[in-house]
Amino acid sequence: MxxxxxxxxxxxxxxxxxxxxxxxxxxxxxxxxxxxxxVNHTEDKTYEQELVEDMLSIITVFSSRLYGSRSHKRKKLQQAVKQVIEDNGHAYV
Known part of the structure; x- marks a missing residue:
């Protein structure tokens, strides 16, 4: 510039x-x-509105990470259980 x-x-x-x-x-x-x-004009927001939106964004990110890690742990546990069952000669799905 x-x-x-x-x-x-x-x-x-x-x-x-x-x-x-x-x-x-x-x-x-x-x-x-x-x-x-x-390009996209939006109405001006108050400080409080912006703060609430920012807080909700932060909560959304951290809760999705939390639930995502729980989902990953659950999938690992399911795979481990399936492997143990298959190793014992029982093919359950």
Whole structure:
């Protein structure tokens, strides 16, 4: 941007460019005659709304990891039981 090689920055959502400090980047871009184009405009959210969405995202990620690891352990246990049964000459499925 400092060498004026960029004319336009295109982003899908405003918060994908920067989570915080968008106004500062907007001023820097304006100083260098760089246009920021946001494809999908959404209504501005309050600080509380953004915080709740972020917390839900964090909870979703950690709960999916927890349930994913449980699922993996269950599959390993099933395979081990199946192997023991097959080793004893009983082919149960």
């Amino acid at each position: 400092q060498s004026n090689q960029v004319e336009k920055v295109v982003v899908n959502y405003k918060d994908r460019l920067l989570r915080f400090g968008y106004e500062l980047l907007e001023q820097i871009c304006a100083f260098h005659h760089v246009k920021i184009e946001i």
